[in-house]
Amino acid sequence: MTAGPQEFAARVVGWQKTHGRRGLPWQDTRDPYRVWLSEIMLQQTQVATVLDYFPRFLRRFPDVKALAGASLDDVLALWSGLGYYSRARNLHRCAVAVVTQHGGEFPPSAQQLQTLPGIGRSTAGAIAAFCFGERVAILDGNVKRVLTRVLGFGADLAVATNERALWDQATALLPRHSLAQAMPRYTQGLMDLGATICLARNPGCLICPLRELCAAQQQGEPENYPVKTRKLKRSAQSLWLLRAHAADGAVWLAKRPTPGVWAGLYCLPVFDSREALQMQLPVRFRARLQDAPAFTHVLTHKDLHLHPVTVQLPVSAKTGLEGAWFAADQWPGLGLPAPIRKLLSQG
Numbered sequence: 001m002t003a004g005p006q007e008f009a010a011r012v013v014g015w016q017k018t019h020g021r022r023g024l025p026w027q028d029t030r031d032p033y034r035v036w037l038s039e040i041m042l043q044q045t046q047v048a049t050v051l052d053y054f055p056r057f058l059r060r061f062p063d064v065k066a067l068a069g070a071s072l073d074d075v076l077a078l079w080s081g082l083g084y085y086s087r088a089r090n091l092h093r094c095a096v097a098v099v100t101q102h103g104g105e106f107p108p109s110a111q112q113l114q115t116l117p118g119i120g121r122s123t124a125g126a127i128a129a130f131c132f133g134e135r136v137a138i139l140d141g142n143v144k145r146v147l148t149r150v151l152g153f154g155a156d157l158a159v160a161t162n163e164r165a166l167w168d169q170a171t172a173l174l175p176r177h178s179l180a181q182a183m184p185r186y187t188q189g190l191m192d193l194g195a196t197i198c199l200a201r202n203p204g205c206l207i208c209p210l211r212e213l214c215a216a217q218q219q220g221e222p223e224n225y226p227v228k229t230r231k232l233k234r235s236a237q238s239l240w241l242l243r244a245h246a247a248d249g250a251v252w253l254a255k256r257p258t259p260g261v262w263a264g265l266y267c268l269p270v271f272d273s274r275e276a277l278q279m280q281l282p283v284r285f286r287a288r289l290q291d292a293p294a295f296t297h298v299l300t301h302k303d304l305h306l307h308p309v310t311v312q313l314p315v316s317a318k319t320g321l322e323g324a325w326f327a328a329d330q331w332p333g334l335g336l337p338a339p340i341r342k343l344l345s346q347g
Contacts, residue, residue: 016189032106076335090118133180142194152215158230254323
């Protein structure tokens with residue numbers, strides 16, 4: 001970077017005032033609850049998707065006390081379809097901790113916020129910067145991309161010491177004056193630049209306010225940053241789903257164990273093979289089994305090949321399965337994995 005930290009910060013703040021994103025429902029607030037909720041939802045999830053879930057969450061849980069007082073099942077039901085369900089479990093745990101340990105008020109510093117369940121360093125920094133004007137950095141994926149390009153930071157971020165070094169440089173670039181106003185706008189500005197201009201592919205360098213300061217742009221190779229060599233290998237798993245239903249439309253569902261795929265959610269009984277599924281049923285019901293078309297559900301690092309097997313059973317049947325019958329007007333309100341909800345909705 002060919003200019004000092006304060007010129008960098010000033011450009012980010014000035015650009016955000018005139019060109020930053022507007023109108024997102026979690027912007028222009030100093031309510032830690034709303035900022036926290038949006039930050040958790042936006043992890044690994046597109047803004048367009050969160051725009052649908054965020055207002056529904058606020059209607060059901062308007063503040064942290066309402067969320068803490070809800071059951072985990074209610075939270076998972078409202079989260080259903082967003083994926084990464086550990087976020088919902090930690091969301092509930094965090095709300096309970098804020099109420100029981102902090103009197104229903106989020107602690108006002110990033111260091112204290114990091115002690116709460118599910119709040120990491122970058123999320124804590126975002127809450128502290130937006131709501132309390134604390135001079136503290138964030139380093140989510142978009143911000144890493146902006147900073148590594150501007151700084152020409154080519155060290156491998158898969159190495160912990162290199163990521164710590166980037167944290168140090170991110171902190172050095174922060175505004176130093178009028179923090180109550182500057183920190184929220186600076187933090188939002190970095191997020192906006194990463195989301196709208198400094199894209200992973202085909203970045204808009206010609207309209208970037210940091211163009212003259214950007215080492216990667218001067219090198220002509222912005223897409224070479226950031227550097228992170230360690231990649232998780234994709235895997236695949238085949239699962240058989242027992243779709244047991246009754247004549248009145250009730251379906252048999254069981255809560256998934258923790259940890260594991262879809263932990264804590266209600267789900268059709270899951271088996272590692274069709275043979276295991278078949279053996280779970282009494283002999284007199286096995287001839288009724290019908291195989292439905294298999295389909296693939298893509299997780300972040302795993303492909304799930306799902307094989308539904310349907311059977312109609314009397315509600316009074318003794319199957320030995322864990323779980324319970326849920327009526328046709330009950331199961332839609334449960335926390336269900338997205339592919340299971342879709343399967344059941346197909347009738």
